[in-house]
Amino acid sequence: MTLSGPPAEGPLSSGRAVRRDGPLLALLCVLGAALQLYGFHWGVITPDSVVQYGQALTGVYDDWHPPVTAWVWRQLLRLGQGGAPFLAMDVLLYWSGFGLVARGLLLRNGRGAALTLLALALLPIAFGQVGAILKDPFMACLLLAATALLIRREWGGASWLRLPAVLLILLAGATRFNALFAALPLLLLAVPGQWIRRPLHLVAAATAAAALLVGANWTLNEVMLRPGHSHPINSLVNFDLAGIVAHGGHNGWPGLPDAEANRLVARCYTPRLFGMADEQLCARTEERIATHVATRGESAISVWLRALWRSPGAWVRHRLDHLNWNWRFLVPVVPDDAVYIMSQPNELGLHFAPNAVTHVVGWTARAMAWTPLGRPATWIALAIGLLIVAQQLPSRRILLALGGSALLYGLAYAVVSVAPDLRYNLWTLFTVMVGGAIAFAERAHIAGDRWKMALLPAILVMKLEVIALLVGAIG
Structure with missing residues (x-):
């Protein structure tokens, strides 16, 4: 199995595509970011948000949550108090990531492919989850921006793009105790394809990448920040x-x-x-x-x-x-946590007041969560589909990394999870959004039978999800 391949040529010349549609994509990203900031200014405040903001204010950390998130928030306080700078950072990472990938799709596959991805960025669960000041959307947005840089590199960008991407991945890997599983395939994407064509070379690179992630996590969260130990x-x-x-x-x-x-x-x-x-x-x-x-x-x-x-x-x-x-596979009901709309009482000055945009996003996110497309089980099944079609596509290295990241991260919850909040699976949704847009743009390379094989896991999962809900409603 090879992990490298030449980029596909798009239907438009690069210069013509950028001149004609580049400003439109940039404007759409700016409008999306402005809508997100308006709907969630200045960040949904949960109990975890209050705890980590208190640590950001004092510079004294504990390890119930990985302290690097509170440390980043402390650095952002130079730009302003409260959740505003943190929310702005997440929104910037979110739309920069989707915008950069959309620009690449524009150059390679045309306007339709680029607009498809930006439309997916408006999916209410993803759009709304970013509005909460929590480590989970922070991790997902960091990985999204890193993935966008690596995709740009894979599609002919400069080699130096690997450096900021790796730094973002290492930071993201320190924000959750199980983030290693999401970050590892992305670090392998940063390795030149010719270096890991042989199985032994791939194993060696994966081992080194895992060691780097563990070392960075330990250095940031233990050595540098010296948190109090709460034994989570x-x-x-x-x-x-x-x-x-x-x-x-x-x-x-x-x-x-x-x-x-x-x-x-x-x-x-x-x-x-x-x-x-x-x-x-x-x-x-x-x-x-x-x-x-x-x-x-x-x-x-x-x-x-x-x-x-x-x-x-x-x-x-x-x-x-x-x-x-x-x-949320064979469940009779769906928990109401598709998007948080709350403001935990506190004495630190944090407050969130929802507006009409917030309520629309919350209502549509809850509706999406009740459908198969709002379930992590469906997203994981779609990630398996990405792995099935990846070998036939020009962007196979990207799709293998995205599918592998989603699958490893999702499967890790079989062992390490203690609660089923939807936000824990946000990164899995992001990978399917980006990977699905790329695979759809390159669909001409996929044989009909392979499409059927790729969609079969998701179709079976969605049918079982609907049956479980119907049984729960009847019962």
């Missing part, structure tokens, strides 16, 4: 221990009697998340883990591994149930 891993371990008990496995909590464990699981556990029914009562199990780690010197990971060893089947069933909610 305990939350993951606690959720899995509860899921194992709920699915008939052994009680893995150190020193917690079986009867009490069963009582707490019955009260606190659902496949979606742990502890919403009674936060004070449900906190006891995670406190038990923290106390054990502090007094016995055993790590939470050891507790987790021992529980998995004793009850692997129960853990797998728990994880599959949760992944189903994370991907």
Whole structure:
């Protein structure tokens, strides 16, 4: 399998396309950014936003959230207080990324391909999620801008574009603990194709890229920022221990009697998340883990591994149930979190007031979320389709990177997720938007049977999603 290939020639000369339609694309991006800024000024404020803004103001961080996001916000405070500079940064990254790829599509495939991508950038879930001041849209926008630079490089741009792209990827890789999976295929796209044509060379490059991502994450979030340690891993371990008990496995909590464990699981556990029914009562199990780690010197990971060893089947069933909610696959209802419209009370001066644009985006995003096109399971199925058609297309290296990034990032939630918020899957949506526009623009290179093979996973997934909703409505 080769990962390189010459760029396709577009139907228009580069100079003519830029002169005729370039200003139109730029104007559309500016208008899109202005609409986004107006609808979400100055950023939707969630509890996480308040916590990280407080850390940005003081310069004192903890590691419940990777502190690099709060550190970036602290640097932006030189431009203005509150969420305005952070929102402006996300919007700039968002429209710069889509605009740069659209310009490349204009040069190679014509106006229709470019306008198709910009229309996708207006999809309400993607458009609206960027309005929240959170690490998830920040990560997705960083990766989008980096991907756009690498696509420009693949389509004949200057070699130096790799450097800012790699820096953006490394920063994005430090914003979420599982961002490594999304970032790794993009770093491989930054490697010249001729360097990784052989399987052993590809494995070596992937190993080096993973080490670079881990090293950059550790350097930024531990060495440079020196956060206080809040042990967020305990939350993951606690959720899995509860899921194992709920699915008939052994009680893995150190020193917690079986009867009490069963009582707490019955009260606190659902496949979606742990502890919403009674936060004070449900906190006891995670406190038990923290106390054990502090007094016995055993790590939470050891507790987790021992529980998995004793009850692997129960853990797998728990994880599959949760992944189903994370991907919103066979679910009877759809959670109302397609776009956040809220303003968490605080004393730091943060505030968000929705307007007519916000409400329209929120309503259309909720409507999209109820359809198969608003589900992470569908996006992942479409990413598989990108991998199926990639080998036949001139932009195969780009599509392999995008499809691989979406698939690895989405599959990582099979192990590391503790909540099913839609925002966690935002990057998967971005990859499908960009990759789908490129594949559609190059569709003339795809044989009919390969198109059918590429669309089959998404068609099957969408049918099952609709059936599950209908069953839930009848029930």
